[in-house]
Amino acid sequence: MARNKKHLERFQYTQDHAIEKPFNWKQLVRLLRYVRPYTRKLLPIAIVAMLVSTLVRLFVPILIGRVAFDVAIKSGDVSLLTWLVIGIAVMYLFNYVGNLLRIKYVNILGQNVIYDLREHLFSHVQRLSHRFFDTKSAGSILVRIMNDINSLQELFTNGIINVLMDIVLLTGIIIMLFALSPKLAIAVLIVIPIMFYISTKLRRNIRRSWQTVRIEQSKLNSHLNESLQGMRITQAFAQEKENEEYFEGINTSNFAAWKEASKKSAMFRPFVEMSNAVGTVILIAYGAHLILSGDVTIGIFVSFSFYLGMFWEPISRLGQMYNQLLMAMAASERIFEFLDEEPNVKEKENAVDIKDMKGHIEFDHVQFAYDEDRIAIPDLSLEMKEGETVALVGHTGSGKSTIANLISRFYDPTKGKVMIDGIDLKDATIDSVRSQISVVLQDTFVFSGTIMENIRFGRPDAGDEEVKEAARVVGADEFISRLPYGYETEVEERGNILSVGERQLLSFARALLADPRILILDEATSSIDTETEMKIQEALNKLLEGRTAIMIAHRLSTIREADKIFVLEHGEILEEGSHDELMNRQGEYYELVKSQFQMLDAM
Template identity: 45%
Template sequence: MAQANVKMPIFSQEETSYELKVPYLKKLFRFLLPYKKWLFLTIIFMFIATVADLVSPYLLKKAVDDFIPKKDFKGILAIGVLLVLTLFINKECSKNKIKLANRTGQMVLFDIRKALFDHVQSLSFSYFDRNSTGRIIVRIVNDVNTLNNLFTNGIVNVITDMSSLVLATVIMFSIHPKLAAVTFTVVPLFLAILFATRNAIKKNWRKVRRKIANLNAYIHENISGIRVIQAFVRQKVNKAIFKEVIDDVFVSWMKAIKINNLFGPFVEICSMIGTLIIYWYGVKLLKINGVTVGTLIAFVSYLDRFWRPVVTLSNFYNQLLVASSSSERIFEILSIEPEIKEDENPVDLSTFKDSIEFKNVWFSYKDDNYVLKDITFKVKKGQMIALVGATGSGKTTIVNLLARFYDPQKGSILIDGIDLRKISFRSLRRLIGIVQQEPFLFSGTILDNILYGRPEASLDEAIGVCKFLGVHEFISQLENGYYTQVNERGTRLSTGQKQLICLARLLLQNPEILILDEATSALDTQSELMVQSALNKVTKDRTSIVIAHRLSTIRDADLIIVLDKGQIVEMGTHDSLVSKKGVYYELCTSQVRFVKAG
C-alpha cells in the first residue's frame, strides 16, 4: 500500500530583524547602573593590564638599542625585572578584570531575568491566551542568555581592545611617525574585507538561528506529545523527520562557520603584510635616518597588539546586533501593561458577609464577539449555585470573571455590594478557592503542594486537613508519605489522587467562597466517588458555585442557572426546572438516556 509523504514541519516563527536598535540597547545598559562601581573598578584593572602589556615592547626596544650594544649588565637586568613585573601586573589585573566582569555581567542578567519573571507573573490571563508557553520561556531563558557574552565579556573586552588599539597606535606614531604611517597602509584593505564579509556572516548566522529555533520547536512538540506519538507508533516516522531537521541545522551551521572562518585568515594576512612592510621599509630607514633594530622589534610587537583585538572588535558588532534584537523582544514584554489592574486604593475584604451579584454582565475575549450576554444573578452567603449548559455556553467564563482573571466589558460584579474592581487582589483571592477540572501539582513533595497556599502552616495542620478529607490514608501508604517527591504536574499520581491533594491544598487555605469547575469530569467512577465525598466536606457551610457535568450531583443546589450561547435561559431549583420541561429537563433526560444506553 502506498505511503503518504511525510514532510518536515515548519513551525511559525517570529520575524526577527537584526538591525542595530540603539534605543533598546540604551534601555538594556540601564541595568548596568546599579553596578557602575563594579564596572568602573573592572575598567581600572583592564586599563592597568593594557598599559602593562604595551610597556613590554618599549622595554624590549630599550634593551636592544641601549643596553645590549653597551653590554650594560645592570641595565639588562633592570629591564628583565621590569618585564617580569609588567607580566605579573598584566596577569593579576587581567584575572581580576575577568572575575569582576563576569560577576557584574551575571548580576545584570540576574536582574533582567528577575524583572522579566516578575512582570510575566503580573500579566493578565488574556496575555497567556494569546501567547504560547514556549514563546514566553524563550524570552526569559534564551533571549536573556544571548546577552551573556555581551555583559560578561563583550563590553569590558571592547573597552580593553579599543584602549589597546589606540595606545598601540599612539606609541607607534610617537616612536617613528613615518614608519607607523606606512605600516597602517594595510588598514584600508582590512576594512574592505570587513565590509565585504560582514553582511554574508550576519545573513548566514541569522539562518542558523532560524534552523535551531525550528529544531527546538520540534523537540518541544515531540516531548509534549510523547503519549500520542507512542499511541500511534509514530517513532520511526518522527525519527526520519528529526534527521531532516538536524541535517538542516548541520548544513546551515557548517556554511556559516565556513564563511565566518574566512575572516580570521584575512586578519592574519593583513597582519603579515603589515609586518613585511615594517621589515621592508624599516630596513631602508635603517640606512637613511637611523631607525634602530629595537624600533623594528617594538613595531612588530605593537603591530601584533594592534591586530590581535581586531577580530574581537569585529565580532562585537555581531554581539550588539543579537543583543539589540533580544532586548527588543525583552522590552516588548516589559512594556506590556496588565489588562487587569488593582485599584490605586483597593478595599481589603477580611470576610464574606452577604452576597455575590452579577449585574448585566457582558464579556468578550476578542472584539465584539460576546461569550456572555447580559448575565444577571445573585448568590446569597451559604448557598450552592450550579451552572449548567453545553460546552461553550459560558460557564467557565463566569467563574473566571468572579475570580477577576478577566474584567467584563459591560456591567459589574459585586461582592457584599463592592465592585470587584475596587477589591484588592490578595483579599479577593483569599476569599475565593477554585477547584479546576485538571488538577495541577508542582515539582516537589506532596507536603510542599499542600502548603502551597499557606506555606506558614504546620505539618500537623496539613495532616489534619488530609484526615478530614480522607486523603491521609493514601498519602501515608506512599514510600515517603508526605515527603514523597512528585514530578512536574504530579505524573506519578493518578488524576483522582492529584485532585484530592489539590482539595487539601484548597481547604488548608480555608476560602469562604468555593468554585468547582467540573472537578470530577476527568475521573473514573471510583475516583469520582472519593473526590465527590471530599467535595461534600469542603462545600459544607460554604458559598459554592459549581459547574457540573453530571446533573445528578447538583439536585440539592439552591439555584441552578442554565446557560445557552452565553445567555441565561432558565433559573430555579432542580424540581422547578424539571417541571418546566425546558432546556434543563432536556439535559437531564439526555443524560439518563446516555447512562441507560451505556
C-alpha cells in the same frame, strides 16, 4: 507529511516577522542598565585591573625597542640591560595580577547580571495575563528564560570589559606608532579603511543569521516540550515515525541556521589575519627602507614590530565581540519582547484591597470576547449571594468557564462590571481577589515535590497537622497513607505516580486548606469514579459550607443540592432556579437531565 509541511509553514509565518530590524542602540543601552547596580563595587575594580594590565602591555615594547636596543645594547651597558629585564619581569607580574583580578570580578559581575535578568523575566512572565499564555507555548517561554539569557552570558562576563580594554589598547598602540614614526605608521595602517569598509558589509548578514538561529532554536525547544508532554498520545496513535520526521525537519533547519551563522562569523577572523599579513609586509619593506635611509632606528623598528603584532589582536577580538554582540542583540530582542508585554488585566494605582471577602458576586451587563470574532458573553447580568452554592450548566462553549475566569479576574470584561461585595474587580488589587478564591480544575496540576508540599501550596504557612486534617476531610488521607512515605512521598513531574482521581482529591485538600471565601469547581468531579464521588460528597458539603461556591459540571447528579442553577447557552442565561424548580418547569434543564439519564440507561 502534509501535516508536518503545513505546520512548519505556519510556524515560519508566525515566528519570522522580526528578522528585518536595524541594530537597536537603545536596546543595547537598556541591556546595559542591568550592570548599573554593580558599577560602584565590582566594575571599578575590574576597570582598574584592566588599565594596569593594558598599560604594562603598552610600555614594554618601548622599553625593549628604545631602551634595550637603542641604548643598552648599542652602548654595551650590561647593568642597564639587567635592570631592564628585572623591571620588565616586575611589570609582567603586575600584568598577571591585573588580569587575574579583571577575570575574577567581571565574571562575578556577569553572573550577577544574568541572575538579575533571569529573575526579572520570570517574575514579569508570572504577572502576565492568561491571554498571553493562550498565545505563547511553554517551549517558547522556556527558550526566553533559559537559552536566550544564557546567550547574554559571554557579553556580560567578558564582553563589556574586553571591549573597553581593546579600545584603550588600540588607541594606545596608534598613539605609540605615530609617536615613534608617523611615516611608518601611515604606511602600515593604510589597510584599516579598506578593512573597515568590508567588515561593515558583513554586519547585516551576520546579524540576520544569528536572529535566524534564535528563531530556529525556539521552534526546536517548543516542539521538544510539546512532544515530551504529549508522548503518551503519540504512542497511543503510533505516530512515532511521523513525529521523528517532523523533528528531523526542525532539527535540520536549526543545524542549517547554525552552520550559516558560524560560516559568516568565521569569515571575519581570516580577514583580520590577512590584513595583519599585509601590514607586516609593508612594515618589513618600508621599515627596511627607512632604517637604511636613517629615518628610524633598529629600536624603533623593533618597537613597531611589537605594536603591529599587538595591533591586530584587539581588532580580531573586537570582531569576535561584534559577533557575540549580534548574538546577544538577537537574544535580547526576544527577551525584551516578553518584558515589554503588558498584562491585559492591569491593576490600578489606587486599587483597594478586598478584606474579609463575603463572596457576594454580581455581573452587571457583562460582555466578554476572547477576540473580535469570538464573543463568548454578549450581555450577562446575574447575582450569586454570599454563601450560596451556584451551578453553571450548559453545552460546551456556553460560557461556564468564562464566567469562572472573570470572577477570578484572569480576564477583564470587554464591557460591564464584575463585582464582589459591591466592589468592581477592576478597582481591587489582584492579589486580594485571588488570595480569597480557590479554583479546582478538571485537569489538576501537581508540582514536583512531596504530597505535603502540594497540599500546602495555597497556604505555605500551614502546619503539618492542618495539612493532614484537610486531607482527611476530603478523603485523601486514605490513599496518602498507603504511599511508601505517606505525606513525605515525592511525586514525579505532574504527579504521574498518582491516578487521575487521587490527583483530584489532592486538589480538594489544597483548596480546603487555603480556606477561600469563594470556591470554583470547574468539572472538579468529572475525573472521579462514582464510588469515589460518593465518598467525597460529604466532604464536599463541608468544603462548601460557609463559602460562595460556583460549580461547573457536565455530570448533573453532582449539582442537585445547589441553591441556584444557571442554564447557559452562548453566554446567555436560558433558565435559573433550584433543581426541583427547573425540573418542574420542564425546560432546557429538564431536557439535559433527561438526556443524561437516557445515556446512563443505554450503558
